[in-house]
Amino acid sequence: MGDDRLEALARRAAAGDAAALNELLAAIRPNVLRRCARFLPCFQDAEEACQDALLQVARTIDRFEGRSLFTTWLYVVVANSARQTYRSLKRRAVEQAHEAPQLDRPDPRTTSVIAGSRLDFLDALERLEARRPDLVAPLVLRDVCQLDYAEIAGHLGIPVGTVKSRIHQARTDLREYLLPLG
Missing domain, CATH: 1.10.1740.10 (RNA polymerase sigma factor, region 2, helix turn helix motif)
Incomplete structure (x- = not known):
């Protein structure tokens, strides 16, 4: 359709x-x-x-x-x-x-790299939401739903520059949650 x-x-x-x-x-x-x-x-x-x-x-x-x-x-x-x-x-x-x-x-994290990655991502989103809830929606709309910046800005009612900034910050924060401590 x-x-x-x-x-x-x-x-x-x-x-x-x-x-x-x-x-x-x-x-x-x-x-x-x-x-x-x-x-x-x-x-x-x-x-x-x-x-x-x-x-x-x-x-x-x-x-x-x-x-x-x-x-x-x-x-x-x-x-x-x-x-x-x-x-x-x-x-x-x-x-x-x-x-x-x-x-x-079985635990999906041990049986499938893809499934484990998805669950790790969801856990990281929860941690991010607890700390910075304003970053979650722009990130999900861009990286999961694959919307363009203008669509996200229109939906959230914020400027495109703010959308880009929040997505960048969300990705930076998620990296900390997803990368193992070394």
Whole structure:
């Protein structure tokens, strides 16, 4: 489905058109799942984040005002859903470890370099968010969602120079979290 068609569906859905919302959700689902999988290495976890993101879109589409592209708005929803799913999975894992002996579920960090890198990245994002929450959104929108600087600036309502500065600072800080001490 073309971007113009998707934008038109989003505007109609935001205005309360239920049929447009259903069509929009069906159209974006594959892309949402693909983007969630960029964050979460386990397919089931990516599916969970995808469902959460689609539910969030359905619940909050009336807040989409069309000031930025729908796809930009969607990427923010997807990134937040994937990160929330990761936090929830971590919390559940800690709770299960206290309640029952460890099951034979392998740690993705030891079985896959890619999966381990993604989890390390999510952990580093959490650390960055605790210290500098203003740096997380620009970084995620640029490096994960692959939006251009102007789109990010428009969505966040800040100048392009500020976006670039925050992304640079976020990358510098993340490097500290991701590189082993030597």
